[in-house]
Amino acid sequence: MSAEQSPKIVIVDESPIRAAILEEGLREAGFTGVVHVSEMQGLLARIYALDPDVIVIDLENPSRDVLEQMFQVSRAVRRPIAMFVDQSDAASIQASVEAGVSAYIVDGLKKERIKPILDLCISRFNAFSKLQDELERAKSALEDRKVIDRAKGILMKMKGFTEEEAYVLLRSTAMREKKKIGEIAQSILTASELLK
Amino acid sequence: MTGSLRIGFIPLVDAAALIVAVDKGFTAAEGLDVTLVREVSWSNVRDKLNIGLFDAAHLLAPVAIASSLGIGHVKVPIVAPFNLGVNGNAITVTPALHADLMAHLEGDSTDPMATALALARVVEKRRREGAEPLTFGMTFPFSTHNYQLRFWMAAGGVDPDEDVRLVVLPPPYMVDSLANGLVDAFCVGAPWNSIAVDLGIGHILHFVSDVLVRAAEKVLALRQSWAEKNPDSLAALVRACGRAADFIEQNHAEAAQILAQPDRIGVSPEVLQRTLDGRLKVSPSGTFRESSRYLLVGREGAARPEAIQAAWLYAQMVRWGQIPLSPEALGTAIGVFRPDIYDAAMGTAPPATGAEIGAFAGPPFAADDVIGHLKAFRISRWKS
DSSP states (O other): OOTTSOOOEEEEOSOHHHHHHHHHHHHHTTOOOEEEEOOOTTHHHHHHHHOOSEEEEETTOTTHHHHHGGGSOOTTOSSOEEESOOGGGHHHHHHHHHHTEEEEEETTSOHHHHHHHHHHHHHHHHHHHHHHHHHHHHHHHHHHHHHHHHHHHHHHHHHOOOHHHHHHHHHHHHHHTTOOHHHHHHHHHHHHHHTO | OOOEEEEEEOSSGGGHHHHHHHHTTHHHHTTOEEEEEEOSOHHHHHHHHHTTSOSEEEEEHHHHHHHHHTOSSOOOOEEEEEEEEEEOEEEEEOHHHHHHHHHTOOSOTTOHHHHHHHHHHHHHHHHHHTOOOOEEEESOTTSHHHHHHHHHHHHTTOOTTTTSEEEEOOHHHHHHHHHTTSOSEEEEETTHHHHHHHTTSOEEEEEHHHHBSOOEEEEEEEEHHHHHHOHHHHHHHHHHHHHHHHHHHHOHHHHHHHHTSTTTTOSOHHHHHHHHHTEEEOSTTOOEEEOTTSEESSGGGTTSOOHHHHHHHHHHHHHTTSSOOOHHHHHHHHHHBOHHHHHHHHTOOOOSSOOOOOBSSSSOOOTTOHHHHHHTOSSOSOOO
16 A cells, blocks of 8 residues: 555454444544454455555454464565554553554554554543443443332332332441442342242 | 462463462462453463563463564563473364375374374375365464474475465364364364364364473463562462462362363363363264373473473474574573572472473474574474
């Protein structure tokens, strides 16, 4: 490719949502040649066929080891591929590994041209995991509410409490035992199962 | 003393000493609080060790050397004070390739020279027929599996770069790739060979102990800077692994139960025990083969990282064109393996005789004569 054109970027990621987030970010930043590869079978052949300048892969992907093969001297490779991060890039390696992403580039692509791509990947990966955390938290909050509702029901039935009294008892017990209301509610459910 | 450690591992049987050291409480008894982190790729293990997200790792011995030499990736000096496994790999082939090899075999099928010559005949026949070259899967460019496959086939006259294709496959994908014809054979550690045989899609052609009597496989790897800053924690970790290795060798069944846990290796204890016992089902029809050398976790001094093993691995890197030959690099490679730390931690004296490699082809290997080793082999990427 001519180094002045938009480099061709291949995203290797089995998560379609994360890949979409990344692709969108790259396009917004003006990188138009983005291809997403989600099929891991025959990955190397696919990459050689696409002939990218930059490859981005998530660290949860075992196929990262397949990409390491591209560093090796082999006639199968038309162009040598090197890891973007070199000796002087300790901070970049740290940031990318912590974000869960790694990038490989074809030798010869200027560092200044790669840096914005990698920075963007890192920030999008971080945004994605934040999103996932929030989703997890929302899910567990919903789960907690269900458990609390059932525990309240048990207390109302067994003790003749109103819903509010049941909730006050759960909350004060939780505070006294320094636990979450969800945990107290869960122990009520467990106890009532055992006593059935 | 740093008491709290994060240690990365790949779910393979040769992570056993590390897993058992933690799960049997041997690390806790040494005052260490270890969190084991299961990883999906050697690249991840290497990178996370290099940048300090891990304090230690279960690592391919050649990756520890490559990191210290700065080949393939960033240069980070690594020390290996404990050898987690000797041998343990096997070469598995599809039933079709197995039949083809047996049809071209002269001699004993457990003799690696006989099978390597048979492979050369099969390669030649396929070339005449215009068939695609055979594809062999291995786990990493800097892996024992890569070097063991190459050493074996080259002895029979098969050039691993010209006559066949060698491709990297993550261990969890090996079996699928064999089943759907992406590879004709692979070299990998346990339990994957046994899983292919149990599924009826592979024959174990060789235990790697057929090819090399003693091959350092995985090491306990640490950054040299960390090791220098934390000598007490390091010694404690080595002792805990030593105790675990002894325990494993004496209690295969219990060790297999521990390793079978879903957050550890996560396959059935029966398959794991076969590996520890060195009694493996080698063909789908149910033939078993036994070897006392299949995988050595701690017995016969297997846990001591011997200089000769590092030198042999370095020699393979040179032979296959991954690095030029230089006395400095050889010294660096040998310096990765630290029997001195092992001896001091375990309180044992160095053995009177050095360990051997015991390859089935070529002259006996000597760490001080890498050139002699390289000159002994015709098929090579090394130019003298």
